Amino acid sequence: MGISKHTTDKVKDRMDIEEVISDYVPLKRKGQNLWACCPFHGEKTPSFSVSPAKQIYKCFGCGKAGDPIQFVMDIEGLGFQEAVRHLAGKYGIEVEEEEAQTPEQEQAQSERESLLIALGFARDFFVKNLETAEGRSIGLSYFKERGFGPEIIQKFDLGYALDGWDNLLNAAKKAGFQEDILLKAGLILEKDGDPSRRYDRFRNRVTFTIHNISGKPIAFGARILTKDKNQPKYINSPETPVYHKSDVLYGMFQAKKSIREKDNCFLVEGYTDVISMHLSGIENVVASSGTSLTEGQIKLIKRFTDQVTVLYDGDAAGIKASLRGIDLLLEGGLIVKAVVFPDGEDPDSYSRKVGSQAFQDYLAANAKDFIGFKINLYRDEYERDPIRKAEVIREVVQSIAKIPDPIIRSVYSKEAASLLDIEEGIIYAEVNKILLKVQRDYHRKSEEVAQQEAAVEDLLSVEQEGFSVSEALQIQERELIRLLLNYGLKELDGESLNLCQYLLAETEDLTIHHPLYAKILDLFRQNLVNGQVVDSDYFLTLGDVEIRNEVIDLITPRREASVHWTDKFQIFIPKEEDDLTLTSYKSILRHKRKFVLKMMDEALQKIKNAHSEQYTDEQITELQEIYMGLKQVHIQIDRELGIVIG
Template sequence: MVLETFHFLFPTEPLTLFLSHSHMSISKLTTDKVKERADIVEVVGDYVQLKKKGQNMWACCPFHGEKTPSFSISPAKQIYKCFGCGKAGDPIQFVMDIEGLGFQEAIRHLAGKYGIEVEEEATQTPEQNLEQSERESLFIALNFAKDFFVKNLDTPEGRSIGLSYFKERGFTPQIIQKFDLGYALDGWDHLMKAAKSAGFQEEILLKAGLILQKEGDPTRLYDRFRNRVTFTIHNISGKPIGFGARILTKDKNQPKYINSPETPIYHKSDVLYGMFQAKKAIRDQDNCYLVEGYTDVISMHLSGIENVVASSGTSLTDGQIKLIKRFTNQVTVLYDGDNAGIKASLRGIDLLLEGGLNVKAVVFPDGEDPDSFSRKVGSQAFHDYLQANSRDFIGFKIGLYKEEFAKDPIRKAEVIREVVQSIGKIPDPIIRSVYTKEASSLLEIEEGILLSELNKSLIKTQKDQFQKAKEEKEAEDQLEELIPTQVEISAAETLKLQEKETIRLLINYGWQKLDQADLHLCQYLLSETEGIEFQTPIYAKILGLYRARLNQGEIPTHEYFVSQRDAEVKQVVIDMITPRHEISVHWGERHQIFINTESDDLALTAFKSILRLKRRLVQKMMEEAKQKIKSAELEKLDSDKVFELQQVYFELKKVQLEIDKELGIVIG
């Protein structure tokens, strides 16, 4: 039997497993409760818009830009996997990835979401708190600043200046609390002193953007926000990541608003003010109102409209558009009643269209913005105005220029081209066709002419994209010329692939029994690989974990590996259990088309997998033997030594031929 012939080739030492242990401040009981309660669909659904397809949920990946969903969520397995960028994990890993948190903070976040009390195994000292990662330290510092500014509203200065300003604008105590509005005291270092007294280091306060260094004298530090009302900027899960601050005095030497700088946890281009408070309403109503400033968002909440976010006075970015698209494909842009300002900001509509969003627009009367108009007319009239004046982007854009081109044919031709260019930004061809027809009617021009112009625009865009791709490819080719390429896959690489296949079978089917035998698949695979030392470290680690768990009397399933703290183990296992495509049940039920799968005959699948693994290992050993023979000949060693090495090679070749015979491989 080939397997018996094979055993003399391998060492019998057991695999050594190295496990790292880390101190956990959160109790195992709390962690287990979070793992039991956290539902992958609920957790991911807080951040992206999900759609059901087959057994799984799908979405556009929140970790990289894409227009076609490749981000799969498996409710049955409680995992996610992106087939575009490769991100994968369980609910805890998802929170770690999307929020940039450590394991402990992710557990706390999910415990808060599900109302689970966090139990500590040991009290952390201030020194241990200071040893936390920089990101977590920044979150803590910014949360401290938020609380500090909020509490300042209860001071005499805060009540007379900050609170009175909020009350003048009609902000209720509930709204002030909902948005964590606050006040920065008039003084150079009120926040810095309080933060340092609480144990925060100057370095962290500087990195969080809360304090500044004086130019020319880096030893002089002072508060960034002073004598201003503060607007807390939250990330999508509600953690403070920055601040906007408005001055209330008329000082020409001071800007009206100042904002937090870019930090490791605050990237302006990826943040929309109010998204944390708005995400549920946006998802429920399948529409997002887009405004300009902090007070616009808050005033609309006062009017009962919660599905609203602000770009905070900056031009829209791809990151912000992707953030909206996580929750809805519909966006309604609200413009102040200023035609010149609207025309200057029309670029934002094209970006929204290019991002695959359906765009509508509302313009307020001259001199009004969402904040002033909602306070002027009241909640119900404000609601009614939005409903009555919401127009799709084609009607809105043409309406803006109607007076201009009414008596100027040349200007009308320019507007037609601008409208066509905007339609060309839309990725969906059906929606493009609908808008072309509408534009034809509104502009009183033949649809065929518009289509011809649209096709020219699309062809030009495609040419530009092709040229860009060509240039990038040429640059890659030039780079590859400098890097030697490997024509053939080495025996080591093929062995790595077969080790992966063995582990995949263990993870997916280890608990199943083989046909006509009271033997689990894992028992067969582990007995046949006894003494074989896997060459790939991650597969050796997983195999060691599997054996260790089995020795404890339990056959591990994928849940055991996905719950590991080791991110690489989780990633590899999820890749192995997540198929990109699934066969529709209708093939068998409706069409009587049945397809054989590897699970239909696990005994044969496992047997051939083991043979292939051993064949790859023999091939690797043969390569090593050939290298030794070459080296011996070059070094002109004793002929007996060379002959001995040749005999080893021929013995290995015999074993390979026997395995080939079993597998049905014919080599000429």
């Protein structure tokens, strides 16, 4: 079934980009736009801009851009229709389905949606297997031993993969699924690259469904119950277009509401740890599924809370090996605490051993901030060895320096000095050394970027060494399109036409060399011929993704002057829209200047190659006259623009 156009239109009319994005990241207003650290890539300085007026977002760091539907598609890993369903649910809009489609048509909608449908089918298949004789005797009995009742089994979509080579494969084919989709979803394997030798990936194992943030099945983990040394204890789905392990945390779908309410996220290692804690009444818990913590997973936690409590098994060697995860959490701006269970215990075993209330009491009583936790972990070592103490101090300082908040950094520095019995000044000095080096590196990179941007902006008026004439012309073409998109409907002072009509008339005889800008300009002309003057909204509704992304980039300002200049200090900063007649006139002159420069360059190259091309004296004289004529036009434009040539 597909979503009707009527439903999609209702969602587009109702959705508000500020409401949608603020569900995932905190937004702060700066000028007319809202800003945040981008949820799609790691950064410390906000470069993610949201325009409520234009209903678009744009990240100047990674380039992600779009409308609210595109944002949900990107952040949730959904297809277009699934994103529309998600927003319809958010705004209480009833979803109208189009006429029923055949399985073949559904599969053809898109590969991404087909993968999600196939994974949903596999989830249902594994869950239903618990009702079979084999599933009851093996899978269900294992869950019962763990204390997992029907409610928790349903909550986490626990299931069982039957013992056999092709149970899922045959059931899925019978239901109309193509084998290639099952292969791409990681549900089946292919031996020696032979399509005729395909078989189930998961066999004779209990299954744990891995969901995306919206609750859609995207992968599976499976545990073997027999003691077979030739088989790994766990096998997991491979990376697929809908499953990127480094961006997923097991149990986040079930935990996100509780994490927001409790303003804390418990981080454990395995599937059963998560489920056992739910049984103990603790729902704000997720698992890294036995892998090292990644930046993507940290960003996922930070969407719901700034506080995380890491739960460690009672194994000192294992804890020390995983301490890098704490540093990553600190660097991600999270407040970190840690709890260590008694030797030989993990969250699953300990919660079943002591019961729900005692387990909750233990967590509350033993949660320590990361400084105390890290120092206590090495206490026995450094008390016997002064050199080891110096190494521990350096390790602690390295961790403190990763904290972005200066106040929290200061508090931890003081605590570390007290616990390590060392002067505060030494801790502060060492932390500042690290921060100074980081800042120097950052400023050096920022200066390089700023110099590149400045060089590009200067090309709007004069050529810069290192840029070709063609590159300079392309930049001016971009500026022309930017003005059309932002101010095309504005009327020019003292003129009976708007900016769009003026610019299109003045550039009628000029060739636009950049193919994308030429395409956009041609759409402007086509609409004007039909009596319509379009603006950026027209291009944002087109199905052309390349045009839409370029338009978003052109209409989203990278920086704005603070309102305090005017409101507080009465300093009025001129804006380009204050005098669009002059702005558009100078833009046309600059564009023509670059165009003339390109023609001069072409003429000069022909003159230089006159001997090799065997031009006659008359042809050479004609080229020289063309060049000098263009030079005179160039000089006249320079005078009009106020450009002084030495």
